[in-house]
Amino acid sequence: MGVSSFAAAPPRAAAGAELPALTPLGRVVPAPLxxxxxxxxxxxxxxxxxxxxxxxxxxxxxxxxxxxxxxxxxxxxxxxxxxxxxxxxxxxxxxxxxxxxxxxxxxxxxxxxxxxxxxxxxxxxxxxxxxxxxxxxxxxxxxxxxxxxxxxxxxxxxxRPRYAYRSTMLDVSRHFFTVDQVKRYIDQAALYKMNKLHLHLSDDQGWRIAVDSWPRLTTYGGSTQVGGGRGGYYTKAQYKEIIDYAASRYLEVVPEIDMPGHTNAALASYAELNCDGVAPPLYTGTEVGFSSLCATKGVTYDFVDDVIRELAAMTPGTYLHIGGDEAHSTSHEDFVAFMDKVQPMVAKYGKTVLGWHQLTGATPAEGAVAQYWGYDRTGAAEREQVVNAAKNGTRLVLSPADRAYLDHKYTKDTPLGLSWAGYVEVQRSYDWDPGTYLQGAPAKAVIGVEAPLWSETLSTSAQLDFMAFPRLPGIAELGWSPAATHDWDAYKVRLAGQAPRWDALGIGYYKSPQVPWPAG
CATH class of the missing domain: 3.30.379.10 (Chitobiase/beta-hexosaminidase domain 2-like)
Structure with a gap:
């Protein structure tokens, strides 16, 4: 018999003292079946x-x-x-x-x-x-x-869950977050039954994962962040620590190396990855779409193969995310050629391709997953491209930017966050159905949802808390709970009941006026 011990019991509530209210069975988030x-x-x-x-x-x-x-x-x-x-x-x-x-x-x-x-x-x-x-x-x-x-x-x-893929993403590239900060976020996601942690490990502003065959990616490319701070990166041992901790909370880590765009940190680290052979300076701003790996050079694919090989060897999970969004400096022809060469590398090292939905503008590999991040103003042609890919077997994870992006401002007065897709109050974030959101896409193509948390304006755990809560639990519920339970008026009451728990956990949250928070 194995027994663990701890301290003696504290006193119970004194006679006549008011007892804590008993939470009605099932008044939890996500709503149970x-x-x-x-x-x-x-x-x-x-x-x-x-x-x-x-x-x-x-x-x-x-x-x-x-x-x-x-x-x-x-x-x-x-x-x-x-x-x-x-x-x-x-x-x-x-x-x-x-x-x-x-x-x-x-x-x-x-x-x-x-x-x-x-x-x-x-x-x-x-x-x-x-x-x-x-x-x-x-x-x-x-x-x-x-x-x-x-x-x-x-x-x-x-x-039991509605969808098998229930994720949140943490952008550690725009601002770097330590292992302990990532663990804190893992615990928060686990409380609401999420089972994936998508780590955005590279971008223009920083490369955050050690690659032995290309060491300057981290020592130089990881040396800064938005605003010019010191940056940082994870050693392979630290990355394993994150993976092991996530696994102890039953989350699978999905690593992302964004390419061919969002690659300035890599281009600054190795001149040969640039078409003109000239390394650009490190970048600490927040613009997008200006960088690209050179799709016509053989060294580019040696580089990508090395990165995927090392990352796949470190990652026990199913997926490897290859980015593919906002590659505005890559011609369509080069983008298609790049994806045609890179996707087989992912399979060669035993992983399944996951990419932003722009992947459907090329030819998604068999079994690939496209992550849709479009929003209300996304053009019909782009949506149709994604829908057609889904009809042809490409599976989908849904992260509509004006619903699921946790980095977006709640209102115009929110001190943190972005607003290019609009303002995302708590009801808007919750009030959509993944099964019917992308009109025309087969319901069976949708394997789940993700709540991305980009970090252009976020650099502390307190800031992550404020933007993730109370929206993160809502996206978690969309991924877990049956469609029949979806009701904003009922949900906001259950959500309000979470506030004392967040207080106890030290999670500072946005007190949306749309939610009937407890008094006091």
Whole structure:
């Protein structure tokens, strides 16, 4: 029997003191598939044990749950393989009911004496834990002992995701963010059941991932950022640390090397990548579309092959993002030729091509995924190009800029962010359906959604928080929850209920007037 220990229990709320309001079962974000309320529910006490089977997956999620609960409750909450029907029980099952949950679904049963989370997979157990966290009082997120009680309303939650691809992107190129800052963002995305972290690792302003065969990419190309700050980059060991941390939260890292445009950091580092053989200066502004790898030189493809080979070897996930957007300095013919040569390299090193939707202006490789970032003013011809590619088998991830871009201003008065696609208030960000958004595209072509967070104007974690919250949970819900649950009036109430949790977690958020936030 394995047991983990912790400090003794703090006192409960004094007799006659007001108890924390019990969160109705299922009042969480994202909205679950099905909720059946009833029964006394479960209370975590000083006697609670977290019971697991012999498998490593159950224990890993149990230890994560214990680490969340111990500081605030003060309870020992030992993780044990000992037999018993009481306590918090984590179970990976293989029965027919478990198979119906799919690869990431879960079931939570809250009853007197026990709280049981069941899934087919470790990912499903982890997602079930996020639901349990949100059912508990927000003070459970604090790192110091708080007064209980710690109750979960009675009943059963049965849940599984609508889409398999639920992502957020962090741009570490315009401004560099440290490993710890990336981990913080991973934790925030995991709370809302996202399962992908797209890292934008290169752009005009900085190259952020070590490539042994082209070392100046980081030592020179990574030395600055927007506004001329010192920049930075991830060593291979640091990149692995990010990948491992994301995996512990059941997120897969999707790395992006943007090309043939958005490449000034690389062009400044190696003169031979330029058609004229002359390296431009490092760039610290925010304009786009002026840079391009030289699509007619053989050294360009040696370079790309080396970068993809090393990045693929470091990345255990399925996808490698090759960018392809805003290549305004590359002719159409050169763009098509470039993509025709680069996509097979991705396959050669065992990865699946993912690119911005401009990839559909070339010939997407078999199995490729195009990420649509168009918006209301995107031309009909460009949309039609994407729709036709989808009809021909190209899968889609949707990130409409005027809905899903977390870096956009909420209103004209927002002190941070951009507004080239318009203002993106909380309701606008939430109120669209990925299944019907791109008219004419087969619904089955859409594999999910992404909330990109570009960093031209963002350089601190507090700034990331302010722009991501409260919009990030809404995009997460669009990716997870059934279309039938989509209702702004109901959602804004559940969203408002998240505010005390963000306060407890130290997440500073935008208090949109569209949301009925709690008083105080």
């Amino acid at each position: 099905r909720t059946e309320e009833g029964g006394a529910g479960y209370e975590i006490t000083a006697k609670t044990r977290i019971r697991v089977g012999a498998g490593a997956r159950e224990r890993r999620v149990a230890e994560y749950l214990a680490a969340v609960l111990r500081p605030s409750t003060g309870y020992r909450l030992p993780v044990t393989t000992g037999k018993g029907e009481d306590g918090i029980r984590l179970r990976i099952g293989a029965g027919a009911a478990d198979k119906a949950l799919g690869a990431e679904g879960y079931r939570v049963v809250s009853a007197r004496g026990s709280l049981t989370i069941t899934s087919r997979t470790g990912a499903g157990l982890f997602h079930g834990v996020q639901t349990v966290r949100q059912q508990l009082p927000a003070a459970v997120e604090k790192k110091t002992e708080q007064r209980g009680p710690w109750r979960v309303a009675g009943g059963t939650v049965t849940d």
